[in-house]
Amino acid sequence: MESFKVRESIVDLLLRIEQDSGYSHLLINHEITSRKIPPKDAALMTEIIYGTVQYKLTLDYYLEPFLHTKKKIQPWVRMLLRMSVYQMQFLDRVPDRAIVHEAAEIAKHRGHKGIASFVNGVLRNMQRRGVPDIAKIDRDVKRLALETSHPEWLVKRWIDTYGWRITEDMCHANSNQKPMSVRVQPLKIFRDKAIEELDELGMKARPSEFSDQGIIIDKGNILKTRLFEQGYITIQDQSSMLVTEMLKPEPDMTVLDACSAPGGKVTHTAEKMGDKGYVAAYDLHAKKAKQIQQKAEHLGLTIIHAKPGDARKLQQQHEPESFDRILVDAPCTGLGVIRGKPDIKYNKQEDDIHQLARIQTDILEHVAPLLKKGGLLMYSTCTVDKTENEQVIETFLANHSVFELDKTFFDELPPMIKQSPGVSSVGLQLFPQTFSTDGFFLTRMKRV
Structure with missing residues (x-):
């Protein structure tokens, strides 16, 4: 695919990410697949899009002294400038003169000679004078x-x-990539065998300390392997695996995953149960519930029953005290997964935090009666904010005397995590920098 066309596609995708609040990873994957973009071009496209989104505010700061026009700059022109500045400041593989030339050509093709001249002038001026020092x-x-x-x-x-x-x-x-991690399906393959097979393919893989099913991939494309294609392994962050490990599901239990999309934790739960028992999985959207069921089938799991349903209305579906284990992986601001979805940090406001905390509290209120006496309730989010995490739990416990924090939760954490800075009296906050995972909060309560 021509370099010019790749960069034109990048401008389009960046606009959609910003204007429609589209998730960058989904849009990029769709573009690469639907247009059959070759791997080399796909890698460059991914790098420029993620980088431009990741450093949007920095790039705007760099551009500001060079935008002397009083006219409003069209969104696509600003996006073209941003992606060009990103390449000039953060990437080495393409010479600056080539970046400037291509940006001017795209401006001429999408707009007119005047816009091309403006884009060329801004970038050449920046090249000469350098960017402001942060x-x-x-x-x-x-x-x-x-x-x-x-x-x-x-x-x-x-x-x-x-x-x-x-x-x-x-x-x-949040500005750096983390290593990919995957989970083996233990009913199909042992972890050591999977690592051995990946090593034979020239990949670099090592065991995770978060889960006895976890593998960290330091080098190589897991998506092209037999193990992934045939459902022997599935992609999942280590922090997410830890949630299921701490849920402690066992064979023949009944388990509820109240907010289960995209399905990583619920399929992990079924695997920990040896595919024996009953797992009810709900998501608000029918399409996502269907995807959970498809993921379970791909992994060869039969005990998951995925349906569309609001976690705040599950008392209409189940009798009180129906479940041995309940997982509430609550909807949240997602501020712990910025490094993988950088657009999140620009799309959230402080009000969102408080609004979501109310929803999280509501969900806990409504699923709590469904837990059996002596049962365990896990709460987790992929965010790093005490209002959505510790405060939600403190509010819930203050209003429910039949629930208590399960103190054994802290004893059962993996040794390396027990001393981490995120351990509090209420639960565990994983920060993205501590173990190169997503930012995640988790805690466990018991019904007495």
């Missing part, structure tokens, strides 16, 4: 926000909650 910004919060391209309100909120050091490390970690 290190010279006096205010610490603003400097960190622009250096790592996070909204200032979010950086300030994290500093107020976790302190400067954790926030600084988290912001930088």
